[in-house]
Amino acid sequence: MPRFRPLDLASWGNCPIHPCLAARPEKVRDLSAILADATIPSVISRGLGRSYGDAALNRDAGVVLHERLNRFLAFDPETGVLECEAGVSFADLISVFLPRGWFPPVTPGTRFVTLGGALAADVHGKNHHVDGSFSEFVEEFTLLTGSGRILRCSRTENPEAFYATIGGMGLTGMVISLRLRLRRVESAFIAADYRRARHLDEALELFTSATAGHAAFDSMRYCVAWLDCLARGGSLGRCVLMGGEHAAASVVPARFQGRPLEFPLRSTRTLPPVIPNGALNALTVRAFNAVYYRANRDGSRVIPFDSFFYPLDAFSHWNRLYGPRGFQQYQVVVPPENSRRALVRLLEELTASRRGSFLAVLKSMGRPSEGVIGFAMPGWTLAVDLPNAPGLDDFLRRLDDIVLEHGGRRYLAKDASLSREHFERMYLRHAEFKRTLAALDPEGRISSSMARRLGLDHSAASTAPPSPSSHAAGAPA
Amino acid sequence: MSRRIAIFGATSSIARAIADRLAADDPATRLALCARDVDEAERLAADLRIRHGAKAVALPFNATDFDSHGPLLDACAERLGGPLDGVILCHGIGGGGPEDQAAAERDPAFARAIIDTNYTASVCLLNLAAERLEAATNGREGGGGRGGRGGFLCAVSSVAGDRGRPSNFIYGSSKAALNAYLEGLRARLARKGIAVITIKPGFVDTAATWGLLRGGPLVADPQKVGVDVVRAIRRGSAVVYTPRFWRLIMAIIRAIPRPVFHRMKL
Numbered sequence: 232m233p234r235f236r237p238l239d240l241a242s243w244g245n246c247p248i249h250p251c252l253a254a255r256p257e258k259v260r261d262l263s264a265i266l267a268d269a270t271i272p273s274v275i276s277r278g279l280g281r282s283y284g285d286a287a288l289n290r291d292a293g294v295v296l297h298e299r300l301n302r303f304l305a306f307d308p309e310t311g312v313l314e315c316e317a318g319v320s321f322a323d324l325i326s327v328f329l330p331r332g333w334f335p336p337v338t339p340g341t342r343f344v345t346l347g348g349a350l351a352a353d354v355h356g357k358n359h360h361v362d363g364s365f366s367e368f369v370e371e372f373t374l375l376t377g378s379g380r381i382l383r384c385s386r387t388e389n390p391e392a393f394y395a396t397i398g399g400m401g402l403t404g405m406v407i408s409l410r411l412r413l414r415r416v417e418s419a420f421i422a423a424d425y426r427r428a429r430h431l432d433e434a435l436e437l438f439t440s441a442t443a444g445h446a447a448f449d450s451m452r453y454c455v456a457w458l459d460c461l462a463r464g465g466s467l468g469r470c471v472l473m474g475g476e477h478a479a480a481s482v483v484p485a486r487f488q489g490r491p492l493e494f495p496l497r498s499t500r501t502l503p504p505v506i507p508n509g510a511l512n513a514l515t516v517r518a519f520n521a522v523y524y525r526a527n528r529d530g531s532r533v534i535p536f537d538s539f540f541y542p543l544d545a546f547s548h549w550n551r552l553y554g555p556r557g558f559q560q561y562q563v564v565v566p567p568e569n570s571r572r573a574l575v576r577l578l579e580e581l582t583a584s585r586r587g588s589f590l591a592v593l594k595s596m597g598r599p600s601e602g603v604i605g606f607a608m609p610g611w612t613l614a615v616d617l618p619n620a621p622g623l624d625d626f627l628r629r630l631d632d633i634v635l636e637h638g639g640r641r642y643l644a645k646d647a648s649l650s651r652e653h654f655e656r657m658y659l660r661h662a663e664f665k666r667t668l669a670a671l672d673p674e675g676r677i678s679s680s681m682a683r684r685l686g687l688d689h690s691a692a693s694t695a696p697p698s699p700s701s702h703a704a705g706a707p708a
Numbered sequence: 709m710s711r712r713i714a715i716f717g718a719t720s721s722i723a724r725a726i727a728d729r730l731a732a733d734d735p736a737t738r739l740a741l742c743a744r745d746v747d748e749a750e751r752l753a754a755d756l757r758i759r760h761g762a763k764a765v766a767l768p769f770n771a772t773d774f775d776s777h778g779p780l781l782d783a784c785a786e787r788l789g790g791p792l793d794g795v796i797l798c799h800g801i802g803g804g805g806p807e808d809q810a811a812a813e814r815d816p817a818f819a820r821a822i823i824d825t826n827y828t829a830s831v832c833l834l835n836l837a838a839e840r841l842e843a844a845t846n847g848r849e850g851g852g853g854r855g856g857r858g859g860f861l862c863a864v865s866s867v868a869g870d871r872g873r874p875s876n877f878i879y880g881s882s883k884a885a886l887n888a889y890l891e892g893l894r895a896r897l898a899r900k901g902i903a904v905i906t907i908k909p910g911f912v913d914t915a916a917t918w919g920l921l922r923g924g925p926l927v928a929d930p931q932k933v934g935v936d937v938v939r940a941i942r943r944g945s946a947v948v949y950t951p952r953f954w955r956l957i958m959a960i961i962r963a964i965p966r967p968v969f970h971r972m973k974l
Contacts, residue, residue: 257915258719261915306758
């Protein structure tokens with residue numbers, strides 16, 4: 232019988248920190264035993280803890296660490312379909328399959344994410360505008376539901392469970408294994424294009440329209456903008472656009488000619504364990520941003536995949552930069568018709584608040600997520616890191632109101648503070664999601680800190696009155 | 709040269725790390741993964757095949773079904789396409805510290821299961837494996853030689869066998885007996901060039917110790933143990949503590965005078 236160990240867990244934002252009971256199974260059948268352990272109020276699966284908020288926390292209850300359930304089970308070199316356990320990380324996948332000419336079809340901004348986590352958050356990458364989210368490449372998976380059944384789920388088999396699991400933040404059960412279609416690549420390099428934009432309008436223009444001597448950035452498979460969210464006035468939305476394509480074998484740097492799939496990963500630096508609160512402030516971030524903006528000259532270059540996709544992975548524990556108080560990442564998507572207005576208002580709020588942020592990322596999104604409560608929708612997504620400081624939750628609530636007003640939504644994988652009311656107004660299919668949860672897990676064995684915050688804990692929900700109108704169902708905290 | 713190696717108790721964290729390292733070092737390695745839970749062993753075998761291109765097969769193994777050991781060893785050889793070059797024992801129970809010790813003190817059946825699994829089964833298996841390695845060595849040109857060229861027998865024992873401590877002496881005594889057996893077997897097989905390797909891990913971060921250890925520098929990652937075991941096999945070492953500093957720790961623990969030892973909580 233797998234043992235539970237009391238652990239104070241946090242995810243990547245280092246806040247909140249909840250006391251949890253962690254199990255770390257090494258065999259598939261351990262998962263069923265963990266679920267059946269009546270001394271544990273509920274459980275939630277956790278991969279590498281790279282979500283930012285409380286999605287992978289379960290206060291005073293079980294957290295199942297999938298890190299050792301990471302076996303590759305089958306691979307078809309003809310089709311590139313890989314079957315593996317949910318604890319396999321992008322890092323692991325890349326180290327095994329990139330040398331053979333395969334790459335994850337969609338990757339988040341760090342390779343230290345498990346595939347199970349990627350499915351649960353339905354992560355997107357720099358190619359969302361072309362390829363959609365991660366789950367579009369997932370053909371099927373096996374799910375251990377709260378009632379202890381093992382379901383094979385695909386678009387045709389158990390589709391309710393399939394679509395609820397996509398972006399379902401782990402609440403449909405524990406994903407045991409999944410089948411993923413990989414992408415064939417010729418090299419471990421990216422042919423990247425950089426272009427600075429002086430303000431938001433220029434950025435949006437460069438994304439979507441061809442300009443003198445340059446195709447629209449959105450015509451490239453990968454495309455994202457790093458944004459200086461301290462720049463104000465006429466420079467509001469000043470950013471560096473980065474586009475890229477997998478480089479052909481013929482264009483890799485000279486010393487990799489003939490062996491284009493080799494990739495010496497950059498060495499990793501570890502940040503000191505304690506950096507004081509407030510080390511990142513408006514001043515230091517402004518300086519960084521100014522340097523970064525100037526350092527990234529316009530032009531094309533061929534760079535290793537890791538510096539294109541995972542620039543921050545070069546610093547392990549970079550989250551320590553924000554000090555012991557931690558930080559929240561705030562990511563939202565707004566539909567195209569309202570996007571410019573929404574982005575301007577959000578950026579104005581952010582610059583005015585002087586809540587410094589290194590990482591502000593802007594990108595266009597394509598197809599909506601297939602998930603019932605999936606995040607992606609066509610439009611523009613903006614992500615910013617905000618040091619945890621007094622008043623942050625209130626500030627974010629103000630931003631939530633702006634997002635809601637423009638028909639957008641906030642990304643649950645990064646969230647630790649969205650209110651239940653806002654959630655239900657942003658994710659209009661929440662009632663359908665809850666019905667599926669109730670069917671899969673009548674006793675409410677699967678739950679998380681996030682589920683309780685957002686009213687998705689249906690063991691709790693079953694005691695609360697059902698809400699016929701989603702708009703009236705708010706539970707102001 | 710492809711080596712044929714059978715691993716028993718193949719689903720343990722340490723066994724997985726050993727198999728992974730063997731296959732990573734030499735993808736021509738052929739591995740038979742024997743475990744009670746053969747479905748799990750098959751998942752691990754698939755992982756080795758895909759990660760490293762190694763040949764790996766899974767077979768069911770019940771340590772205390774002693775009569776099955778001979779046929780199982782032969783089945784391993786057959787599945788791997790020739791006589792075995794090495795056998796690694798990783799099976800074991802009762803290593804869960806004071807919790808298991810208390811249970812074994814209360815329940816004679818559990819105490820016997822610990823001894824039968826960790827010791828009796830190892831003796832039976834190693835006797836049979838030694839016989840087969842010797843036969844293969846005698847059949848080879850020249851036979852023998854240094855560095856275990858006649859093959860190897862490796863058993864994952866424990867530092868717990870070095871001195872009986874209140875927290876785990878039933879488990880520890882099964883390992884102490886195993887250590888004595890391995891010492892004798894090593895002496896017998898030395899002339900034949902068959903290496904007998906005793907691995908003594910200290911605290912390792914496994915499923916068995918999860919929740920019992922607080923972590924910290926004394927607790928080793930299974931990967932580290934895997935690397936040490938594969939190095940020991942390559943060198944044909946006799947007794948290997950892993951991580952190495954446990955040799956010193958155990959030397960100190962063995963040297964503690966009895967009156968002091970009785971007052972310590974070890």
